[in-house]
Amino acid sequence: MTTKQPTQQPTLIESLHAATWAPVLTPEQMARVEADCYEVFVPKGGFVCHKGEVVDHWVGIVSGMVKMNNFSPNGKSVTFTGVPQGSWFGEGSLLKNELRKYDAMALRDSRIARMPADTFNWLLETSLPFTRFLLMQLNERLGQFIGMVENERLLDVDTRVARCLAGLFNTQLYPGTEHLVQISQEEVGLLSGASRQRANQALQVLEKQGLLRLDYGGIRILDLDGLRNFEAHT
Template structure:
């Protein structure tokens, strides 16, 4: 059961209409999307989707924060990316018609939009702007994952935390991100593979560099390009 929504929470219909991919849809296409897309609630720590399950929907985050992970052959948890409100994911598995290759878990209580696979495929067949959006989405995701390999293998913790925060501001994957990033140090730790205490130290370093300011309720990003380039 979905928890009741307060007046301040965005409606699913409004989130759909404000999505980048919706801007090129016809009124008829938008009407079908609104009629067939549903909302699900996932509590903190719960699975948004699981590795190996059939992929029956394209998913978007209405509210909340989630991480995409997998296990290495040695049993180590590998985080591919964090995803905040506005992110849509799962198009690769839908296009390849294969079981899901990763887990997505909620780092806080999250509201998830689920567009049925049949609706997704219909948009792909009938909307050229939607197809163009997906090409950009796949290209941005590829670039993000290539960066994550470098970030995991080559960078120290301070730099990993900087890149982790900067990655949350990809204008295509996460449109509408606010300079005040409402994320906890524990959540940053989950995404960057560091302890909360080590994240705290890294944030102090980045704050001294003038790249961010740790505020009550979140982290205020002051120099996004600086975060992207930072290397200790």
């Protein structure tokens, strides 16, 4: 019997160099990024950042997964999106110099990279390619949230779960996603606005369609285009 070996996690420096924006930086710019960025550990259920706080860092996921969400006055939670390993978020609030509009919580134990606002703004001032990257990032983010509003209002749960999983493969926003997505059925429910039980039913429907396979440690995507185009028959 073989023992499943734990996946080796990247160091902070490795994670910075693997970021989609890293290749556009000069050696001088990358050296400052390495010197200024630091890492914090956030346990499952912990806050990566809080709604209403001053936004003084750009945030990256070295390992783990984070969800952006808000709570209503009566305690009801709404989840906007999940942010997997290799992704960065919070650039909009930094650019607008406003207080954070949402909470970010760790869906599992996560290692979080933080780039100080001064470093982020220095890159904006000294790197036109970095500025172009951010324009693409913001455009993709806008398209993502427009799609989420449409999905929430128009689609059934099975289709929402399919689109939720497919959305994790946006190469601009989530460059580190692999075909074995290390995500639990509970996390799928949180990201798609469904209960764990209903998300599990939807995953079984998608598995029967040959679009994915429920594997040990996550969900293996078999047909990404099929997930993107899936529509439940009512």
